[in-house]
Amino acid sequence: MSTAAPAVTVDGLVMRYGEKVAVDGLSLEVPRGSITAVLGPNGAGKTTTLETCEGYRVPQQGTVRVLGLDPQRDRADLLPRIGVMLQSGGAWSGVRAHEMLDHMASLHARPLDPAMLSERLGLADCGRTPYRRLSGGQQQRLGLAIALVGRPELVFVDEPTAGMDPQARRTTWELLEEVRADGVTVVLTTHHMDEAEHLADRIHIIDHGRVIASGSPGELTREGRSATIRLVVNRPFPDGAPESLRAELGPDTEVRQLDVVSMLIHGPADSMTLGRVSRWCEEHDVLPETLNLGQRNLEDVFLELTGRELAT
Amino acid sequence: MTGTFTAAPGGASLSRMVLSQARMEARLMLRNGEQLLLAIVIPVIVLVGGVAAAGRLGLDLDGHRAVDVLTPGVLALAVMSTAFTSVAIATGFERRYGVIKLLGSSPLPRHGLLLGKVVALLNVVALQLVVLVVVGLALGWRPTLDHPPTSVVALVLAVGLGTAAFAALGLFVAGVLRAEATLALANLVYLLLMAGGGVVLPTSTYGSAGTVVQWLPSGALGEAMRAATIDAVVDGRSLAVLVAWAAVGTVLTARTFRWE
Numbered sequence: 001m002s003t004a005a006p007a008v009t010v011d012g013l014v015m016r017y018g019e020k021v022a023v024d025g026l027s028l029e030v031p032r033g034s035i036t037a038v039l040g041p042n043g044a045g046k047t048t049t050l051e052t053c054e055g056y057r058v059p060q061q062g063t064v065r066v067l068g069l070d071p072q073r074d075r076a077d078l079l080p081r082i083g084v085m086l087q088s089g090g091a092w093s094g095v096r097a098h099e100m101l102d103h104m105a106s107l108h109a110r111p112l113d114p115a116m117l118s119e120r121l122g123l124a125d126c127g128r129t130p131y132r133r134l135s136g137g138q139q140q141r142l143g144l145a146i147a148l149v150g151r152p153e154l155v156f157v158d159e160p161t162a163g164m165d166p167q168a169r170r171t172t173w174e175l176l177e178e179v180r181a182d183g184v185t186v187v188l189t190t191h192h193m194d195e196a197e198h199l200a201d202r203i204h205i206i207d208h209g210r211v212i213a214s215g216s217p218g219e220l221t222r223e224g225r226s227a228t229i230r231l232v233v234n235r236p237f238p239d240g241a242p243e244s245l246r247a248e249l250g251p252d253t254e255v256r257q258l259d260v261v262s263m264l265i266h267g268p269a270d271s272m273t274l275g276r277v278s279r280w281c282e283e284h285d286v287l288p289e290t291l292n293l294g295q296r297n298l299e300d301v302f303l304e305l306t307g308r309e310l311a312t
Numbered sequence: 313m314t315g316t317f318t319a320a321p322g323g324a325s326l327s328r329m330v331l332s333q334a335r336m337e338a339r340l341m342l343r344n345g346e347q348l349l350l351a352i353v354i355p356v357i358v359l360v361g362g363v364a365a366a367g368r369l370g371l372d373l374d375g376h377r378a379v380d381v382l383t384p385g386v387l388a389l390a391v392m393s394t395a396f397t398s399v400a401i402a403t404g405f406e407r408r409y410g411v412i413k414l415l416g417s418s419p420l421p422r423h424g425l426l427l428g429k430v431v432a433l434l435n436v437v438a439l440q441l442v443v444l445v446v447v448g449l450a451l452g453w454r455p456t457l458d459h460p461p462t463s464v465v466a467l468v469l470a471v472g473l474g475t476a477a478f479a480a481l482g483l484f485v486a487g488v489l490r491a492e493a494t495l496a497l498a499n500l501v502y503l504l505l506m507a508g509g510g511v512v513l514p515t516s517t518y519g520s521a522g523t524v525v526q527w528l529p530s531g532a533l534g535e536a537m538r539a540a541t542i543d544a545v546v547d548g549r550s551l552a553v554l555v556a557w558a559a560v561g562t563v564l565t566a567r568t569f570r571w572e
Binding site for chain 1: 317319329344405406417
């Protein structure tokens with residue numbers, strides 16, 4: 001077994017449900033020891049791809065290898081080595097949180113201490129609570145604990161922080177970073193840009209069942225030709241300001257007024273644009289207090305690639 | 313360099329996984345109020361109520377004391393309630409809640425999950441039988457002592473094959489229907505068979521319908537239990553009927569069961 005081989009290789013995967021094509025020739029690699037995010041809107045094919053890697057679904061076309069194994073043929077060898085966090089559910093409605101985690105631990109040869117894991121994920125206080133009475137965020141954290149308790153080499157986490165409050169979200173992120181630091185590979189799906197940007201070493205943006213861009217967060221946001229410029233002025237804009245600014249800047253630009261003194265300008269990232277913005281301010285007798293050439297974020301990247309917003 | 317999460321993967325031994333799964337399922341079954349009602353409370357009420365009613369009416373059944381006929385019938389009812397209704401409902405909701413899906417990503421193989429269910433089921437059935445035998449004895453039940461070894465063998469065969477037949481049918485229902493439909497159907501079938509399936513009362517009391525009822529899994533189980541405790545005989549035909557139902561249920565389940 002070569003440890004240099006990727007943890008996951010998906011090559012030309014096609015999955016259809018009846019007429020609908022969920023995954024359309026998708027290829028991606030996940031390097032070992034990384035956190036890799038599969039980012040895309042709902043219905044992009046993220047979960048289907050993940051479930052094929054986990055052995056739940058048989059690839060209709062293409063190949064999938066996980067830790068060098070075929071998730072279908074080598075299922076019995078693969079399952080003990082991976083951890084899976086489902087998008088939702090997975091526990092009996094009447095089972096207590098600690099019973100569920102203890103049970104999943106007992107299926108493994110060298111599990112983590114469930115009490116330690118509960119403590120780390122802030123589940124110690126609700127250990128005796130039946131699953132159906134846990135909050136959505138608590139259920140998510142229990143799901144993550146279940147994925148990790150068997151000390152896997154690779155964990156698949158499907159929308160790990162959906163429904164979590166900001167505090168729980170941060171705790172989860174820190175935990176996943178520690179998991180990576182200990183050499184475990186993490187594959188996560190998310191439709192939260194900030195999650196991918198914060199956590200991932202590598203991001204695959206998928207849409208309509210295909211990978212439309214791959215790279216580190218830095219690579220993805222550096223490339224491209226456009227930027228977001230934030231303009232804040234010293235007194236209210238005159239009427240029709242967005243339209244007149246747009247006319248000044250040309251058709252490649254979008255202008256959105258945020259409030260009476262600020263606007264967002266999305267357009268070519270060059271000094272000519274900045275020069276035109278400040279000339280327009282001078283002509284309209286407003287003083288730019290802030291004229292900020294913002295760094296592109298993944299939201300911009302997605303918008304540029306697909307012409308749509310990712311946020312739901 | 314090892315940290316808290318450094319990989320050390322591996323499944324537990326099959327026996328350990330199966331025992332853990334069985335313990336979990338038995339615990340959940342006994343904790344669930346509705347299931348407990350089905351497993352213990354209703355059979356006890358049927359037994360106590362039946363014996364009291366028969367006593368007041370001065371009723372004999374086939375020339376036997378009512379308690380001697382009703383006790384093996386209620387033992388059969390208890391087997392049916394757990395092996396069929398409880399298994400179907402529990403499995404239906406395990407599919408619905410994604411429990412089976414999650415376990416499908418764990419080291420527990422599917423045959424291990426099935427084995428765990430069987431062990432849990434047999435434990436719950438054993439517990440029910442102990443409670444109901446004690447209640448029956450308290451009501452004056454005197455099983456035949458003509459040939460105790462034959463009675464014991466016949467009883468074990470009846471309970472074992474009855475459990476197999478009903479569990480296979482319960483899994484079949486749970487594997488094809490939605491959880492709510494399974495819940496409704498499993499309860500309905502239980503009520504119908506309790507009332508008219510030859511479980512509690514001998515099929516001979518059904519008149520001409522009895523010839524049909526004795527081919528039902530419920531009638532066959534009831535007859536086999538009564539043969540064991542009233543006449544100390546192994547009722548070969550009823551046991552063969554149970555084997556046939558177990559085979560039908562297993563084939564149907566194997567062909568149709570969907571894990572998700």
